[in-house]
Structure formats: structure tokens, C-alpha cells
Amino acid sequence: MVIVTYNINGIRAAIKKGLFDWVKASNPDVIGLQEVKAEKTQVELTEMEELGYHITWHAAKKKGYSGVALLSKSKPQKVDFGIGHSELDQEGRVITAYFENVVIVNAYFPSGASGEDRQLLKIQFLEMMTGHLEKLKAEYSNIILMGDFNIAHLSIDIHNPVRYANVPGFTPPERHWMDQTLEDGFVDTFRYFNTAAGHYSWWSYMNRSRVRNVGWRIDYILCSRPLQPQLKRAVLLPLAMHSDHCPVLATFDLG
Numbered sequence: 001m002v003i004v005t006y007n008i009n010g011i012r013a014a015i016k017k018g019l020f021d022w023v024k025a026s027n028p029d030v031i032g033l034q035e036v037k038a039e040k041t042q043v044e045l046t047e048m049e050e051l052g053y054h055i056t057w058h059a060a061k062k063k064g065y066s067g068v069a070l071l072s073k074s075k076p077q078k079v080d081f082g083i084g085h086s087e088l089d090q091e092g093r094v095i096t097a098y099f100e101n102v103v104i105v106n107a108y109f110p111s112g113a114s115g116e117d118r119q120l121l122k123i124q125f126l127e128m129m130t131g132h133l134e135k136l137k138a139e140y141s142n143i144i145l146m147g148d149f150n151i152a153h154l155s156i157d158i159h160n161p162v163r164y165a166n167v168p169g170f171t172p173p174e175r176h177w178m179d180q181t182l183e184d185g186f187v188d189t190f191r192y193f194n195t196a197a198g199h200y201s202w203w204s205y206m207n208r209s210r211v212r213n214v215g216w217r218i219d220y221i222l223c224s225r226p227l228q229p230q231l232k233r234a235v236l237l238p239l240a241m242h243s244d245h246c247p248v249l250a251t252f253d254l255g
Helices: 011-015 017-027 046-050 116-139 172-183 188-193 225-229
Strands: 004-008 028-034 054-058 067-073 077-079 092-097 103-110 142-147 187-190 219-224 231-234 246-250
Touching: 004 103, 004 142, 004 219, 011 017, 017 046, 028 142, 054 092, 067 092, 067 103, 092 116, 103 116, 116 142, 116 172, 142 246, 172 187, 187 188, 187 225, 188 219, 188 231, 188 246, 219 225, 219 246, 225 231
Parallel strands: 004 028, 028 103, 103 142
Antiparallel strands: 004 246, 028 067, 054 067, 077 092, 092 103, 142 219, 187 219, 231 246
């Protein structure tokens, strides 16, 4: 099973940049999209449906903002939306899809960059995500959490860790949440194969940041520890240029 997570920063703009051609060429089994910034009815999805994808959509109540989607070759047996936070669930941030042999959580974590109130909401979201994962772990062994976490975990995941030491996205509480999530039984699939610095998944549009590789690694595919033996590959795909983020891809042998 090939799984991709991709913050596309507006699906309509990404389609114009060749997103669907990229999907055809890479042909993943599951694609988690974040920041779709559209209602499902605003997007022509026939091309994806003809490729065999079942499409699950969770749009934000606010027009042109946030939103996540899940495209999967297999139809989920069940789907849940949100994590029980009345305000953030209206922003279209979490889809949990239950398949025969794996549960996949596709999430767009809030950014705290716009102010203290949003950072507090982000911390609440992290706490509720922990509870959501604990409930899943009590019932299922094979769990994947993927998406844009808006958190750079380690100093090697950000181009200037000293400068950004207390900036939202790299604060101690957020990094501790990542530590704790991994300690509680999840694996950072990319870091399982690659421990080198300089690998990022987001670059500002300003100052030629992508060309200069001045970025942050804030997009992840985590798997529960029972899935680790089935994990065969995990990579960043910085040559995909449909967004200010790049996709993350992981391959699992699920039989």
C-alpha cells in the first residue's frame, strides 16, 4: 500500500499546476490532502473517480479555508469527521477512515502563528488528538496518522533551530507532543529511514526559500509500532511543485 500526504494549499490552484497528472503518474493507493480550501461541489473530481478513487471530503465552514480530503482506491468501511472540538471541527481538520486492515487519520493541525489564541487552540487540538489516538489504539493495531502537523519536531527538521526556538511550530510544548506521541507507540516513517538534516516539506514563498532549501519539515506519516515491520519505504518528494509544501510518501506491505 502506497500512502501519500500532501498539503496542497488550495486544490483548485494545485489542479491548475498539474496535481491530477502527478497523481496519475505516482498512482498511490491512499492520498491525504490538507488545505483543500474548497467544498467538494466546487471541484471537478471525475478524473480522480475514473482512476478508481473513493473521495471523502471534510470542508471548513468558512469558505476558502482549511479543509481535508482523503482519496482511496478502497472504499472505507466507516468514516469519522473531527475529533470532538466544537470550534476546530468546523474548520475541517480531521478525517478518520477505517479500512479492512488499517485505520488512517488524515489531519491538518492548526497553526499558532497568527496569535496567542490560535496557539492555545493548537495545544488543545494536540491534547484531543492524543485522546483520539489512544481510543483507536485500544481497539486497532494498525493505525496511520498523517498530514500537516505544523510542527517541526527535531532541530534537524528546521533550517535555523536557534532562531526559531520559541516560534509557533517549534515551541517546547509542541515538540514534546511529538516526543510523547512517538514514545506512546508511533513511528516517524521518514526518520525511520533517514536521520540526516536538510530534508524539509514546507518552504515560504518568500526570498526564494525553496530554491535555497530554507524550510521546515512539518508534514508527516506516522505509523503505529505494530505496522513498523510492514514499513518498506518513506520519502519526501520535493520535486512535486503544486504547493509551498511537498508530498510525503510511505509504502507498507499489508498483504
